[in-house]
Amino acid sequence: MLEVQELTVRFHSAETPAVNGVSFSVPTGGIFGLVGESGSGKTATALSIAGLLDCAAASVSGRILLDGVDLLSLSSKERRRLAGKEIGVVFQEPAAAMDPLMRIGRQVEETLLLHGRFSAAERKKKALAALAEAELPDPERVYRSYPHELSGGMLQRSMIAAALILRPKLLLLDEPTTALDVTVQAQILSLLGRLNAEQGVSMLLISHDLRVVGRLCPTAAVMKDGRLVETGETEALFRAPRHPYTKKLVASVPGGEYNGA
Amino acid sequence: MRYAVKRVGSFAVTMLLVAVLTFAAFSVVSGDPAQRLLGTSATPERLAALREELGLNAPAPERFLKWLGGFFTGDLGVSFSYKQPVSELLGSKLPVTLTLTAMSFLLIVLFSFPLGLIPSGAGGRFIGGVRAAFNQLSMAAPPFVLGVGISWICGVVLRMFTPGAFPDPGTDPAGELRYLLFPAVSMAVPRVAMTVRMLRSGVESELHKDYVRAAAARGASGAFILRRHVLRNVLASSVTFLGQTMAEIVGAGVVIEQVFAVPGLGRLLISSVLTRDYPVVQAAVVLLAFWVCLAGAAADLVNRLADPRLRAEHKA
Structure with missing residues (x-):
């Protein structure tokens, strides 16, 4: 492929x-x-x-x-x-790959904002599902958190969720x-x-x-x-x-x- | 909440220190005001009477506390040279200075933000070069030189205003604003240049961060990334700078009021220093320091609102 x-x-x-x-x-x-x-x-x-x-x-x-x-x-x-x-991409430094001033949820949803028309409720629903799929406990809390409030592992899971939210063919x-x-x-x-x-x-x-x-x-x-x-x-x-x-x-x-x- | 208490506490301590130093500098160290007022030929009886009248016979700590209380009761003594209550004197000058400072600050924000945040590639090499030269020049020129230049070109040559003819207070608010525009511009120009530079380097360094690349990997365009991610981060990091700029304007205002003959706090301060009118000087210095501290506190507050990391730090 x-x-x-x-x-x-x-x-x-x-x-x-x-x-x-x-x-x-x-x-x-x-x-x-x-x-x-x-x-x-x-x-x-x-x-x-x-x-x-x-x-x-x-x-x-x-x-x-x-x-x-x-x-x-x-x-x-x-x-x-x-x-x-x-094509989704996951980077080396999850803490640096997140905008420090923006809640995780809004960053995970960003792909939805850029591709296609989704209502705010749909975006949130999809983001929560993606976070759960990345095995993050309590996706609601992660969704509301700022990057500095999460561990490196949780951030990388969030990055993976963001990269896969639209089900791309290829993940880098x-x-x-x-x-x-x-x-x-x-x-x-x-x-x-x-x-x-x-x-x-x-x-x-x-x-x-x-x-x-x-x-x-x-x-x-x-x-x-x-x-x-x-x-x-x-x-x-x-x-x-x-x-x-x-x-x-x-x-x-x-x-x-x-x-x- | 705990943060607010701490911040107000440190604000109060700073102001108290300013008050102590000011009082010490002018009331204790600089000699006998009664002697200075009456001159060397004064008779001892007259000196004693004046000292009594000015309340100079009380011990220094007592005088200090009485003076400090004056900031809350409004009784800051009487000006030596104007024979007018200090609070009245300052009250009439303060609005002019506040207007001047606010105007200048507004000009700085209004001009530097569009100039600093529009991508630097725009305009080509020639415009970029002109801009860089203008930047260097305006940063190098001290405000008072610029002030003299502006008041000569705009006032004497172009006759856009009459230097020295500030409208009588309260009679012509529009005229006051018009007059204050010129000193405000003189103070703003070098700081616009500095702020533009700060913003540009801020944008430049943010653009190289990983989160910008991550947003691009999601399919975001350059404009989208700038709008949604970079600007917020740059603004958050420039708040402290703007707070300092506000403090600098207050200092520069003292000089610029002199250059443009603006009847504000700064001009009153300088003339009172020259006539050794200590009650006025002390109160004016504390008032200006209060304004500077207020700008710093406001910057801290905005910073915390903009950056969740700062909020977390103080919670711990």
Whole structure:
């Protein structure tokens, strides 16, 4: 359903491209993992799929096909129509990704305000349902809360609720658990797994952490310096890495406890 | 509620400190007012009589308490040089100064907000350059220089008003407002430039925050994000700045009233300092300080209304 072909992202401020001829695909209803250390170009990849790269700062070439439509050929207005509706994004820092002066409910509903006509009552109903779906206890209270009143885990659940409120086809997860405590990380990952299974939303999971990708993604790719060095089934990738960089990554996991999918 | 009590408490303590310092500076340290009033050739009998009349023989703490009470009873003594009750004297000048300050503040808000919040890309490079130059120039020019310039160009050359011919109080309110417009503009121009700069950098830094990107990921346009998210955040962070601006206007007003011959509190203050009219000086200083503190308290209050994080901090 998502096919990235020869994606190249060049920031005008840098000499070498941040993403260099990257190709991979996310199967319908599947979860694809993208692993790499910071600076490897994984976030630039996610941002160019989401259409969030500033055209003035970077040039993007290649093809990004969402159900056969090349996103890079669309106007910015057409892309905005897809953002939030067909593609949801969850960011690394849930506390920073929320407007500090606005109640959670209004931010979760914002997608509804931007796409289609919903009455205030409908918006609230849908937002409460989405919050409940993200396994937040007492959605009414969360709906009324300001971001500073919630924990990181609750905020990330709210972000997931906001990203999924219109049931998009694709969910981009950019280091969704990196800023969270280990126990909360595990909860968020199992929530994502459940949502994937129940709603059938396809996911692209980006992480520097092999264990995170190993828990959730049947297939994954390893990224280094803007290129994909190895792609394949996660299990095989981590049990028998071929590329030296993948070997290094696997060796760096403490105790080797990246339980495959 | 607890916050309100605390805030009023700190307000009261600040004002008390201002009062003590003012009283100490003028009544205790600066010598014998009776001597100054009568000059060095005065006879000891006359000096003693005047001291008695002015109530200077009582110990300082007693005089202080009596003076402080005067702010509540309205009895602040009699001006040495005008031979008029101080409260009456200040009461007639205060409206002029308040009007001037309010006008200037209004001008600052009215001009800097549209200029600061309209996207900086608008107008192209040339206009942007002109704007930057104007900004630098107006921030560098002290208000009194600007005041002299404005009163020369608008008053002498263009004859839009007659410098020095402020209407008699109460006879011509429209004329007063018209006259006050020029000093108000002189005070506003440098601060408009500063406020625009503050707002611009505020917008710039907010635009780089994650929540802006998150809103864009939901399909929000730049204008939508600016309107719904960025403006509120910028406004919340600029309230403190505006409170300080208000305080600065009060200080600048003292000088600008002098430049434009506006019969307000500032002008009265300066002339009273020159004639060593201490009862007037003391009361005027405390009054101006009260106004500054009030601006600070108002800024705090608005800040709390705008930012839920501040409300939470004080609840704990």
